Amino acid sequence: MRLPAGTFQGAVRDPETGIAVLRRAVELGVDHIDTAWFYRRGGVVANELIRTALAPYKEDLVIAAKVGPLFGSDGLPTDQAGPEQLRGLVEDNLRTLGVDRLDLVYLRVGGMTAPGGESIATRFAALAQLREEGLIRHLGVSNVKAAQLAEAREIAPVAAVQNSFHVQDQGDAKLLAECEKAGIAFVSFFPLGGGYRPIDPTRIAQVMARHQATSAQVALAWLLAKSPALLAIPGTGSLDHLEENMGASHIRLTPQDHATLAD
Template sequence: MTIKTFALGGDLTINRLGFGAMRLVADSVDGPPRDPGTGIAVLRRAVELGVNHIDTAGFYRRGAVQANELIRRALSPYRDDLVIASKVGPLPTPDGVLSGHARPDQLRSLVEADLRSLGLDWLDLVYLRADGMTEPAGGSIAERFAVLAELREQGLIRHLGVSNVNAAQLAEAQEIAPVAAVQNRYADDVGLLAECEDAGIAYVPYFPLGGGVSPLDAERLSAIAARLGATAVQVHLASLLAISPSLLAIPGTGSLDHLEENVAANDLSLDDGEADPVTPSR
């Protein structure tokens, strides 16, 4: 049986099937903004369905539609068990197009902006999103991560994470402060996932459904889905959750129907052979 919860940072119990907020603002990186009312409805329904881990970022925005603002409007005042994670590092244009990375002296203002837009006094989890938009670019993250560690000491952040990193960068961060979560694209990242599992660190793959970048193994997924009376997407999510008890899935959507489909994957029971890792290919 797949364990359905995870103790983030050792003290925040969350459901392993969460929600990624990026697609609340637009369906694609160059698509038009979504209707804010639909995004608010999706968020409220997600919480009704048991989601208590929402992954967002201040740069998730398209024009006047911003994910953090939608989360605050939909869910504030927040339930005590709701965990909100954010990411800082990339610098967006006003329309949400990423155009660079923040210097260490810019990170505090990004965290404070997230606090204001979400209406929070502290953030449960903040990732430092390292350089590189597809694969980890390497290089030191120590100076920037140290800034977030200081904000943690000041009570603005509860737990720290790193995103788009390699094993050396994770080790570098751990020398500075405890790392509660790693958010990477899960492709040829098995070694880092195993390291996270051994250390009690959450591993959170972004683009868990391919993100329009990596195709899913439709033939294999469809065959399993037919046996279970499920969809290929649901089988893929269930397979992700079966890879490791430390893996958290955060599928995102701006559709109520897709939300219902994604969350229902939490109830699928796969046979041993079917639970082999089913991941997007490059």
């Protein structure tokens, strides 16, 4: 999301920087890239950057895409696609990424708002049909409540849930536990505290000092230690930020750290 611009209405970033970030990420061991057809700004399209930087793709690289949101009159992805529009969005991801099948496609619910509660059955069934046709390997749901996940699982297997979750935003702890028990990946969007609930670095300052780490590194280290089902997708548009994020994988939080972060 951060490759074309810092925000959906922010200044367009240099595409060459985005390409460099992607290539360096894979060099550092990243094997999971989260994208969407609506990650674009001023002619710079995240999917096209991914294709330019990384195609032909390594066999162990998983590229996950999201469909559902549509751009509204304000230029933001605030509207939602109906079931009849989802095929076109999936095909756009296929074309811009340059693949015949998408590894993982989420039905993103609710645009830029917090999870609602509306039925997702019709739209998820449309994606399930595309999976049957071989255009999608695995299905996921994003920005959902437990009842919506259950609804989706009645239709087709769900491989991943992508919801807002971080060290100071644990409202979905029960849903995470449910996913862990069911063997479903739980992918935390805004793991560094963007969006609905920013992270207050003063509350994690002691842990930062003990590990000589940044707030982003502590937040990511906490996520990686929280559950084997958790995956983090910290967005970045810079090489420095990428290197900082990847440094979190070397941090091993202690019981004292976890107690501090639980306060």
